[in-house]
Amino acid sequence: MSSSSATPITAGGGIVFRLERESREPEVLMIFRKGKWDLPKGKLEEGESIAMCAAREVAEEVESTIPAIVQKVGTTYHEYEEKGKTMGKTTHWYSMILTKEETLYPQQEEGITKVEWIPFSKAVEIAGFENLKEILRKFKT
Template structure:
């Protein structure tokens, strides 16, 4: 645990985090940048460092986990919440999400974070592939932001 954890709900340690949904429009179809880690398709995200703003943390995490240049934030997405236990300590992680674009065309997974792949995947398919329900909600909100509610 880094020094940015504070007691959260019901005695849990609060873990502030941020993540990014990097997207592009390819032949009229929205695509998002997913990472593949520990057998699960995921979105780039991570803990906010002490003194760091959420938006900067999100951009930094995306760049680190995908090997891209720092992305440009173009909108805000919902906050997600996730409670977990590690080494008999309860944590409550809240992640602020941002919609982003990047100029990068080549990506390199952050191997020391056990990320195996970084791929552009169609938004509709990504909503089915991601391994966590709260990520489906974030991707659904991106769909609304882009005005492509119809599947």
């Protein structure tokens, strides 16, 4: 639910997944930030498409190459306070894959302390926000 006084913010994020031979379900790349498991995402920059924003943010937050977008999954909306103002963030989510195996690192300047591949069912369980649980469920269907 959006409040009319919220300053609108547009963002892009990624549900980066992989399929391991020995696993029965996909693994999802999650980040740990501010005490919660989250998905990589960030604000749209001027002159950038939303899809490019999502791919760039993933690459920045896990220090990877630019991931390949598979398809758009949907959007989430949430409000938060920043410097005394209410911000209303709409995040456009894309499923993505990394095109090569690489070592990933948390973007510490963004407060990210861990980057981990998590089995899908556990990812839904530990996601720190209800809207993330919902977009993960939508990804799976």
